[in-house]
Amino acid sequence: MTINKIRIKNFRTIDEIDLSLGSENRVICFVGENGSAKTSVLSLIAEGIISNSRMKFPNYQRRDNLRYRAVSNAEIKSNEEFYSVQLNYSNLLGDEYIYKKLVVKNKSINPSVYDNIISGIVVKNKYWTESLSFRGGDIEKDYLYNNIFMIRPGGRYELYEYDFNNVKDHPFVLKGKEPTYGEVPYSFCVEHTGSDLQDILLNMIFDSMVGYEDSENAVESVSQILEKITESKFGDSKIIQSPYRRVLFEHKGIIDSFSQGELDILVTISSILTRQIFFSKRFSSKIKEEKGIQSFFDIPGVIIIDEIDLHLHPRAQENYLKILSEIFPRIQFIVTTHSPFVIRGLPESSVVVKLPSGRVFDNDFESMDIDSITKIIFGYEGGFSxxxxxxxxxxxxxxxxxxxxxxxxxxxxxxxxxxxxxxxxxxxxxxxxxxxxxxxxxxxx
Known part of the structure; x- marks a missing residue:
């Protein structure tokens, strides 16, 4: 799944965002001051993807009168009559989808006011409407049937086990479950994992030990990715014997003692890997050959990460997205950041958008010093106090x-x-x- 177009008009403080994206644009990075609607833009994009899917997630299932995001005409930009959202996205099989949303101050608005921005849509509810060009058909045609979609919100966190007064045993029980046709067993919003992180890794290690090659490759890659991003040694992952079963890394110890930054990276990459392994089974051998899917690392999807620099050392901030896009070549990352280190480390063909202006930068940030990036992106003079x-x-x-x-x-x-x-x-x-x-x-x- 790839987002090919993002157009947002008159939303909050934003005049217009108009992005036409190619397959080479694997990272879209929104920057701006606090209050420039970066997080809200991410939630609009997420709404455009999740709201019309028929897939069932543990934390969300589309039902009448239940939305992922509230609709309010209070979010219309001051002195404007409407705000609109259009997302064009496609999947690996060539199916194309167009999502449109229109929110107005007054239902009696003349369509000529917005027709040149968003066409083919008429307000049906009190003050809003939305449409998706592709509906119905078999569940396999649902755009999230075989594509990863995951959100890591800005308020994400992981708890330190040793901060608790009463540390409970974590026995880890292997669970069996009947597969459901229209269901994704993983939440699309990963705010924090708690003890689930242990289960994710323990299940992955268990599957690798009983002979599942994908899981074996995933287990090996976890440590390698962590080391590339942080430039520190983690070593092989191991399991402490029951009844106090825990995952530990050879040079770092048990994951409960990881720093917030290390945990954040670990949660993100392990969550992507488990979903890729799951969705790889939904592609036939013929389709895999036709579409160049050589391993589960090639499974496509969209990952949204708010404040991607959260908890990370500047070195890791700079390495993060470049490493992720190398490891996951068909994942599209949509992120926000306040960090010039993240900007300097963006992979080639990344799109950097300044909010609320919607300006798209064409600078070569990789060759710049941090002070120059800070001045260009954030309008702030670095250097001396x-x-x-x-x-x-x-x-x-x-x-x-x-x-x-x-x-x-x-x-x-x-x-x-x-x-x-x-x-x-x-x-x-x-x-x-x-x-x-x-x-x-x-x-x-």
């Missing part, structure tokens, strides 16, 4: 005077001599404006 900039400017002005106050120069230099970046700036000024005698005096040589 105001107080340090004032001291450096004072140093420069004093150097340029015909008569220098050597004491002031010496004190400023002494203040920053153990601060690499500030000292480097002062040294450049000395090299430009001072003679050797003055330089030696200021440096105390």
């Amino acid at each position: 105001e107080s340090v900039k004032n001291e450096i400017e004072k140093f420069k002005l004093e150097l340029s005077n015909d008569v220098n106050d050597k004491k002031i120069l010496k004190n400023i230099y002494k203040k920053f001599k153990n601060t690499y970046s500030a000292k480097n700036e002062l040294d450049l000024l000395l090299a430009s404006f001072a003679d050797e005698h003055l330089i030696n005096f200021i440096k105390g040589e």
Whole structure:
């Protein structure tokens, strides 16, 4: 499954987002200040995917009068008469779907007001309507029948087991379940996993030990992906013997002791892997050969991650999406971030969108320093604090005077001599404006 078009008009503070996406655009990254509607845009996209699916999830099933997201005309941009959403998406088999949603302030609105933005749709309810171009038919035609769809919201977290006063045993019981035709056994919204994370990994390890090759490959890849993203050693995964059955990694210990960042990455990749293994069984050998599905890693889907930099070290932030898109080449990631490190680490052909303006950047962020990215993306001058900039400017002005106050120069230099970046700036000024005698005096040589 791939999203080919996103068009959102007059939503909250947003004038317009208009993205036409190709198969090469594996990452769409929304950036902007707090209050620029980044999270709300993700929820609109999620609504456009999940609301019309007939698949049953543990945490959601489409029913009359029950929606994934509330509809409100209070979200129409100030001084506008409507907001609209259009998503075009397709699956690996070539089926195409168009989702449209229109919310108006007044049902009697003249269609000419919105026809040039979103056409072929008429308000049917009190102030809103939506449509999907592809409905009915066999359940196999449902766009989520054989595609991964997962959301990791910004409020996600994992609990430290040792923070509890009463630590309960986790016995891990193998469970059997009859498969249901129109059901996906995994939740599409993964806020936190709790003890389920142990079960996910234990089941994966158990399946690998009884001979399921996909599970064996998945178990091996978990540690490898973690190591690539974090650049630290995890080693092989192992199981502590019952009755205190736990998963541990050779160089990191039990997963209960992982940092929040390590847990967040582990939950995301293990959740993707388990879903890929599940959905790979829904493609026949013939289809796999025709569509180039060489392993479960090639199973397609859309993963939405709000605040992808949450809990992560800058090094991991920079590595994260590049590694994920290498490991999962047919997964499309739609994310938000406040981190320039995430931006610099984006894979080639990523689309970076500034909200609320909808501006799409065409800069080569990979070759930029962090301060430059921060200035371009977030409109914020990095570098020195105001107080340090004032001291450096004072140093420069004093150097340029015909008569220098050597004491002031010496004190400023002494203040920053153990601060690499500030000292480097002062040294450049000395090299430009001072003679050797003055330089030696200021440096105390």
